[in-house]
Amino acid sequence: MIKAAIFDMDGLLVDSEPFWQDAQLLVLHDLGVNITRQDTINTTGIRIDQIIKHYYKTQPWQGPNCDEVCDLILDKVIELVGINKPMMPGVLHALNLCKDANLKIALASSSPLRLINATLKALDIEQWFEQRYSAEHLKYGKPHPEVYLNAAEGLNVDPKECIAFEDSFAGLLSAKSAQMKTVIVPEHKVAEKDQWVISDVKLRTLNELSTEDLVR
Missing domain, CATH: 1.10.150.240 (Putative phosphatase; domain 2)
Known part of the structure; x- marks a missing residue:
């Protein structure tokens, strides 16, 4: 679950x-x-x-x-x-679906925390995230799973009970290595590459996310 x-x-x-x-x-x-x-x-x-x-x-x-x-x-x-302030399509839709499904919501990024905080503030979505995790000072960044494992631990949730949202192959490998379910939203220029087959769900934009994607 x-x-x-x-x-x-x-x-x-x-x-x-x-x-x-x-x-x-x-x-x-x-x-x-x-x-x-x-x-x-x-x-x-x-x-x-x-x-x-x-x-x-x-x-x-x-x-x-x-x-x-x-x-x-x-x-x-x-x-x-x-x-x-270039928010990607479907961000608020996805966050609302996760909230409606009573999921804890966190962020796990390779970016420095300074950029994470500045970006969430610029997009006015700070309030959605219970916790924020950066790989900035970790020994290894993505595709190593540590930043995702830290996020799961911080939320007090088993990694296998988490669903990770990614756009890059390095990020996808990171989440899969942490044994999480994954949703990939690749950049359209590389969307047809075979590498995305390892993800559980592949979307063109977050607007396509459904409640079924979160629970299946």
Whole structure:
């Protein structure tokens, strides 16, 4: 029996993935790092510090350290989210269905807590989430399951009694590794890839979520 719903954030609740891509391209290009937009797409769902450490190892630069580069990227993403407030379709519909089903609701994201708090405030959905969990300071980010396991523990719910909502393959692997039921809402450009078959439910938008999806 499902007792809790745990949501990812970037790309699922908020259309922030283009902002992450733009911020990485802007900051890293200024440092002389050769990356493309496709490179930023390929790392969707991966923690930003892990991405930056990879680029520093393969294309080291002079000047700011990795933590400072992460902060520059994060500041830009927060700025863009605050200006645009790009809530994804069906977010309130999904949250209402989870509430009506008497599910506990939490958030588990690879993003730093500073961005989580700023985003929920910008979208005016802070009140929906009993707890918020970030993989920012964990040893491993997604696709490791730790952030989802922490969320389940914090809600005092067995992971097998949780349903996780994701948009990325790294996030999907994280939730499945935590032995949770999963709903995947992939970005439309990659929606037809075979990799999503491991999810329990696949949707085009959260507007398609039904009560049956939460209980079956």
